[in-house]
Amino acid sequence: MxxxxxxxxxxxxxxxxxxxxxxxxxxxxxxxxxxxxxxxxxxxxxxxxxxxxxxxxxxxxxxxxxxxxxxxxxxxxxxxxxEPWFEHLHARSEQAASFNRMMVGIHGTEPAAVAQASDFTGIGHLVGVGGGIGTLLRAVLEANPGLRGTLFDLPGVVDQARENPAGLGERSAVATGGFFDGVPAGADAYLLSHVVHDWDEAECRTIL
Ligand SMILES: C[S@@+](CC[C@H](N)C(=O)[O-])C[C@H]1O[C@@H](n2cnc3c(N)ncnc32)[C@H](O)[C@@H]1O
Structure with missing residues (x-):
């Protein structure tokens, strides 16, 4: 290993x-x-x-x-x-961009470690829910050549992911929306990283 x-x-x-x-x-x-x-x-x-x-x-x-x-x-x-935090950010694109960069910085080497330590055998399509600008999803796709991924987050965040020079790679797509309304259907697995701590118990149940 x-x-x-x-x-x-x-x-x-x-x-x-x-x-x-x-x-x-x-x-x-x-x-x-x-x-x-x-x-x-x-x-x-x-x-x-x-x-x-x-x-x-x-x-x-x-x-x-x-x-x-x-x-x-x-x-x-x-x-x-x-107002709630993500509504606050949604109305302030510069702060939102800064928050999304901070998320990448704050997790440091975590995405690569998670990608290395996790077994995605049997999963063909993975959706990164509330996946930010896609750092973890990209690391998982890089470590699993047979996998394709969809990054799902709020519209402004996904726009920033599209502009990210590191890109998400060829086996990936993006989808925008709010996870309280639903997530892209039909995937084999859904990946949540640093998401549920932002919500109360009832909201977490809805997301999960
Ligand atoms: C704390 S950040 C974590 C980002 C990323 N998963 C990571 O590990 O760095 C929470 C993410 O949830 C997203 N988010 C918040 N509310 C959302 C909603 N209603 N629907 C979809 N994504 C949402 C935010 O835009 C943000 O990218």
Whole structure:
């Protein structure tokens, strides 16, 4: 088996960039008195929510730096921007392009490692759902010469994928749309990478 790629060179910079968010999340739970509950022993997220009045889903994953998130369970994006994140990006093509490039940077060597480690035997047609500009799908196609792929994402994102000089390769097509309305039908497998964490439980069920 081939040697897995080395860790991403950008990891230290990413850690620094994310540390502000982690510090803010820690502040939010401290301010709410949640840490004061824990010396008596570990508590599950539902128990903490029950004792503090926080929203159970928010307690399950305190990944957002906004105190409002603890009460509502909403993403911190809505209080900050007044609209859901992907709607916000959709209306701002430069920020969207920057976000899509960031996705490629943040995952670093992950697509090649996933492509190497995964067995796509028996799959002829693979759809990359919410596949961004197609970095993972391209890596999987390169590692599996018998496979063809379709990149599926929102229209602006797919436009950027089309303009990507690295391209998606000859065995690929693109399709645009929203995964809450449906995905391209008839493929043998559907690939989701870094997608479901953006949505709540009910939305994840719909996507899956
Ligand atoms: C966090 S990014 C992950 C991108 C890529 N899969 C990766 O691993 O880098 C989430 C992706 O979901 C896409 N997305 C968000 N809402 C969508 C929707 N309703 N339908 C299809 N794609 C959507 C975004 O445009 C974005 O490319």
């Amino acid at each position: 081939a040697t897995p790629p080395a860790g991403p060179v950008q990891a230290p910079a990413l850690q620094l960039a994310m540390s502000g968010l982690l510090a803010r999340a820690l502040f939010s739970v401290t301010e709410r008195g949640i840490l004061d509950l824990l010396p008596e022993g570990p508590l599950g997220s539902a128990e903490i929510a029950g004792k503090t009045g926080a929203h159970p889903a928010a307690m399950h994953q305190v990944a957002d730096p906004f105190p409002e998130t603890l009460d509502t369970g909403w993403s911190g994006v809505e209080p900050a921007f007044g």
